[in-house]
Amino acid sequence: MARRNPTNPVGVLYLAANNPANIPRQRTACHRLADTLDMPVVAEFIRPETISGVAPDNPAIAELLAYLAAHTSVSHVFAYSLSCLGRNRLAEALTRHQLNTLGVVLATVT
Secondary structure: OOOOOOOOOEEEEEEEOOOHHHHHHHHHHHHHHHHHOOOOEEEEEEEOOOOOOOOOOOHHHHHHHHHHHHOOOEEEEEEOOHHHHOOOHHHHHHHHHHHHHOOOEEEEOO
């Protein structure tokens, strides 16, 4: 699916709190990636360290997807790594599929 809002793209951050001390590092790295694309970041979502899986089991993913559905100006999700999307490959793949269905580009730092 084509990227949404290609003339004025904006992004959101999705961070994983596997180790809460790493959140500032993830945030900084994702902002740098967004800056290289000259893209403002308009929202941030953080997965709690005790949560994994896909929506609705992961409230952070469910909140992210609802936000993306309501805010079509968002064209990118910035995450530190694919592993931020879930604790296993299935959860990552399902989340990536949901983002693709919404026309949102996933950009990872690593």
